[in-house]
Amino acid sequence: MEPGGNYGEEKDIKLTKLARCAGCGAKVGAGVLEKLLTGISVLRDPDLLVGFDTSDDASVYRISEELALVQTVDFFPPIHDDPYIFGQIAAANALSDIYAMGGEPRLALNIMAVPEKMPQDAVHEILRGGYEKAYEAGVIISGGHSILDDEPIYGLAVTGFADPRRVIRNSTAREGDILILTKPLGTGILTTAAKADLTGPETMKRAVGLMTVLNKAARDIMVRHKVNACTDVTGFSLLGHCLEMAQGSGTELHIDTAAVDIIPEALELARLGILPEGMYRNRDFAEAFVDPGDVSLCIQDVLYDPQTSGGLLMAVDPADADALFSELKGAVPSAQRIGRVERYRGGKRLFLASADLRSKTSD
Amino acid sequence: MIDARGQSCPIPVVMVQEAVKREGFPAELRVLVDARVCVENITRFASFQGYTVSVEEASGEYTMTLKRK
Missing domain, CATH: 3.90.650.10 (PurM-like C-terminal domain)
Structure with missing residues (x-):
């Protein structure tokens, strides 16, 4: 019955059934997001090289001539019934935004919501998947935050580094590329x-x-x-x-x-x-x-x-x-x-x- | 009449697929759903199978009529 489910007596739990939408499909529509942010005042800083205005993958903040901080956060409800696989996918997906800027991820924080009735083994497996992907990426998970909620979610807030002169934006394509x-x-x-x-x-x-x-x-x-x-x-x-x-x-x-x-x-x-x-x-x-x-x-x-x-x-x-x-x-x-x-x-x-x-x- | 209200996507379109198969491509099929995405999905499936689709909406519920071309 349970594809890939291997957490003992809780075989009847189907992780994706707890999710209203699947993975990145749960994202708020791009048009909606834009409207939600209109009219809100924001600080300006010449060192903020990439902010919200170009709908880029991650924000980039220049620390020095050679070093910029690249930050992103991504999380979603279960996309797979196997919690270990779900953890891996959520982490790979969150790390991806740093890669898309040409950066290297270095630190991450767990973001997690779990239903009270969810077996501990399953929660552990989600985290194991996340930590394994972070390890593979050379990223240290240095902490995180979790809350109780009916719908499980998992993801990472990721910090990485890039050379500010070599950040690859999504808004700089040229004719002929x-x-x-x-x-x-x-x-x-x-x-x-x-x-x-x-x-x-x-x-x-x-x-x-x-x-x-x-x-x-x-x-x-x-x-x-x-x-x-x-x-x-x-x-x-x-x-x-x-x-x-x-x-x-x-x-x-x-x-x-x-x-x-x-x-x-x-x-x-x-x-x-x-x-x-x-x-x-x-x-x-x-x-x-x-x-x-x-x-x-x-x-x-x-x-x-x-x-x-x-x-x-x-x-x-x-x-x-x-x-x-x-x-x-x-x-x-x-x-x-x-x-x-x-x-x-x-x-x-x-x-x-x-x-x-x-x-x-x-x- | 297929009543697929309260079923989350993609169950309603699967129910329609099973009905079409079970009834051997019926000339007409009526479906009741309560989400826009289900209407869209069923319309996609039905059109590819050679059905025309008409939809009536009343208070958040959609009555779909599928007619074989």
Whole structure:
């Protein structure tokens, strides 16, 4: 009955049943967040290099010419029934925001809410998953805070460091840059399907493998190349994060959907209407800025699928794209060259086409 | 009539899929749901299966009528 559940007598507890939404699908919509913060006064500081205004992954504060503090926080309700796996995914996902800035995570604090009736073994397993991922990342968990709540949550507040001159924002893509993505899409759909036991064990294993892989290797390779902009693809979906990149950089992005690696089962499930609520939220937010071209509805749905612990989306200088791509290949779950950055012509920001990009730009 | 009220996503769309299979692609199917996401998901599934979908909303509940094209 209990997939992966190994905490003794409490086999009847299904962790994801305690969650109202799955993983990053639980994120407040991007448009809503913006409205919630309007009219609130904030301090200005020239050393705050990256703040809230460009919807970036983490904030960056300059301490000296050579050193900047990079900070982020991320947590969500159970995305998997195995508490150990849930802990791993939540930690990998939280650490990812530091990697997306080109930074190195160093310290983290646990954030946790647990129901009173939740077995201690399960709580321990969540933490074990989190600590193991932190250890793998070279991060010390130095403390944390936990509360009692009906819905369990887990995540980390992460502090890292970066060279302030080499911080990679999401808002600095340049015309001509090539877009590279480092993980396949579809984890939001698969975790939704898992709630109704619609995903086979092999597929779920693959999805778990993707969500627990740190974006560390992708980051370590990225910082050696001329990557002008980067973000991690999470709750706002590929297109949501692409839109933030396009708007922030004053550009438009052209995406070759045939080049986007989609987990095949996720596409099948999209056809069956097994889609998370977050997909519709992402669509509502971004759709007005998207020209879907000739791309089918179910592929579009996957591009709007909220990802948990997704890959890095990089905008790399075209002269360095081949070198970056060949280094990434084999080092990340799936290196894909998915499109390019163009001069903004007004109107839509994202252009989808399943055809070859070169023939697309010639018309 | 499939009553999928109170069921969290994706159970309602799964209930419709099972009904379509069980009844061998019926000419018409009516579904009652209480969340917008369920309406959207069922519409996606039904359209791909060659059904037209009409939806009536009354006080937060949606009555969906699926008709085979």
